[in-house]
Amino acid sequence: MSRFASRPKRFAAFTSSLALAGAVLVGCGVAADDTSTTAAGSAVTVSSVASTTSDSDTAVTASSVASTTSDSDTAVTASSVASTTSDSDTAGSGDSASTTSASTSTTSATSITSTTSTDTHYDDDDLTWEASEEIAVTLADGASSGAGVTVDGDTVTITSGGVYRISGTLSDGQLVVAAPDDETVVLILDGVSITNADGTAVAITSADEVTVYLEDGTTNVLADGSNYTVADDATPVAALASASDLTIAGSGTLDVTGNAGDGISTKDGLVIASGTVTVTAADDGIRGKDYVYVLDGTLSVTSGGDAVKSDNAEEEDRGWVRIDGGTLSIEAGDDGVHSERALDITGGTVTVTQSVEGIESQTITISGGTVEVTASDDGINATAINGVTGGTESDDGSLLTISGGTVTVNAGQDGIDSNGSVALTGGTITITSASGGGTGAVDANGQVTLTDATVTANGTQVTSADQLAMSHGGGR
Template sequence: MNKKNIIAIGLALMLAVSAVGCTTEEVETEEATVDQTVENTEVDEQTPPEIGEVPQDGDRMPSDGAQMPTGGNPMAGGIAADTTPVEGSLLDTADMFTDRDLEQTADLDGAEYISLASGSDVNIVEEGVYVLSGQAEDVTVVVEVDDEAKVQIVLDGVSITNEDSPAIYVKSGDKVFVTTTDSDNYMEVSGTYEADGDTNLDAVVFSKSDLVLNGTGRLEVVSAEGNGITSKDDLKITGGEYAITSSLDGLEANDSIRIYDGYISIVTDKDALHSENDDDDALGYIYIQNGTLNITAADDAIRGTSAVQVDGGTINIETCTEGIEGTYVQINGGEIDIYSTDDGINAARKSTAYSVVIEVNDGDINVTMASGDTDGFDSNGSIYLNGGTINVNTSGSSYDADGTVELNGGTVMVNGEVVTEITQEQMGGKGKHGR
């Protein structure tokens, strides 16, 4: 990487900004408000640029990669989903998202405006809001702040193309928000990632802290040799549009992946959503409350090693090895369409914190299986079908469980025919479950 040009914004600048009426950011209720300082490439100290301008770099979308929607922004009208927990929820969803997580626009009072320049990193060292714009190569936005600090990065028509380093790298902090304005934004890493000491960087957006993606615009991420977006803590998406093309996982998190709303399109050579924690069996879960997901995955589409809970939204899995996989899989709503070459929905022992169960309480689920030794629903434990509409299209087994299979409610179909009980003829040979 080229030698970095670093420009510090000192105390004098902060006082000057304060003198003309700028204020610090209002943050979540439990946060302290602090002064904002940034070491960066170039700061516009005059009139801020117009919000919503896009990079003039032509069509960046790979023809075979993840595609943006053709309709309007799903979050353009503001917060779209209800945060009330569903009855019988497996996960404690009451505090999944803070008010600030759900805000789709940033408070720009006191924000710093930064124009990107090729070869010059942006080093953020103080809590605050930073509005980025421009097209550049060989640039990493590095966040290294106090453990209690929160940073909001506003993407306002940004294009970053790197060879071996993330476009955004969060080294420290309590939480980082990446918020899109009503603009098109593009980030790509074309080669193999270089490690940062003992830290194995592996994604275009890489965070050691909690990461929240939201906004009213669009972000395309291309990772030729790694993940699209990685968080070593929680990864949340609450709004905006995302097209992710990756050779490894599209979205990866250690503690959890939480989706409140937004449009997410992922094309990946591995898992589309992957959450796994080697140290705490209760973590490594995935929660989907709403939004639209379009997934093409060479391996699993949605894999939470402890649990996966779907309360709503639209999930279209065009192809995968396994569609939804976890130790406990609970579906309480939503429209889910899966085409799978192994198991459509799979519960396998990946965690000791949960029982091995597939539970469907509501929703519209359609599972289509490839030919061969496949199962529509496959559980090392039990399967409970309590509600919703379920159709499994398969020439193999529709339901396969080591424990019990209970049909307690809902409309259940196998190859389009309504069934009122799960018979042995619909069950596959026991013993082939998960991986």
């Protein structure tokens, strides 16, 4: 039996840690080095910080947390949330720090750190198989065929785990994955075009996890209908829709059009390891409910809603986005990149040319890469899941940290807005924003800390947090 038919899950540790007040804010800077990992011909670049590993696999850390791993999986460390607020009497962090607090909260300034551990489904082994394991499936209107699949008209269904090499065209059909929950499936898209006027183009209704592998040199096209529902909410409404963990990899091209809702959407986690992916969607472009983890690739997203999104607000270790590499070009009708709990950018290039708010999460950490944001409202916004309580100027415990990279913000309202604290501890930051009437380059309900970062705000070189801090809260 193929290892894909029944393979135990192997997870990577994703550890989140931060503190919101006192000396911890100054200590949150990181220095990243690059580690390159290649699997099955796909280049995967991962930025790592202060990591220790005892085997040949990759350890990744961020936000000044050291991570140690001794197994064969990938260790990843990123930011999550701790609920600490500080009042206006809080002392600055370190002798060289410039710190200002705009908070009206009377909560104790004692530093509290929260650490949670979560899982990603991705493993380098997911991109390794023998050619002899591949099962050929040919799509053709009224004449699809392949071993191990069932064909009902122009609906082709995969019912067991394995590696399937898919080619051909369905002008009005669907590819369905309905494998047992403990089996993994690899879909090698080798020149595929699927359009479904009445539903999703690819529907993954069950499996342990599914990898969509884009064959080198091929262009693959998926498009759904413009007006349909999914029975029993078996999958999201999306051109590429999954109820299981989903990975996109390979060096080919994937063009996705979500006419009814999302472009690519999964109810679980989404990892993009490589590939050239273009998404146009009526609602959200790329959505992983539990998490979205971008290792590499060239992504272009045009969306009516959020462009890249993770929206699990119910589970404490879910609802995060991490970008370690690749190139993301985003044009969004709402948020450019949005997550409920944590959003980390450690490398790569993220360009948001249109958005309401460019980047939004409860905890935002930018430690590397190049980030350019254009937004009609706030450029980068840190806010708690349930929004501000206790008045618009209350510190809600959110945190926005920039410790490295190059960040450029052009915002119609606040350039950087946090309903909690802001820590600018490294990198080069250029902000163009509105001013007056409660808006400005940096708007924080809590503490603003400036150390080592090079900051230019509305054409003026900034040397102290006093020049940045405001007394106005932004709300969600």
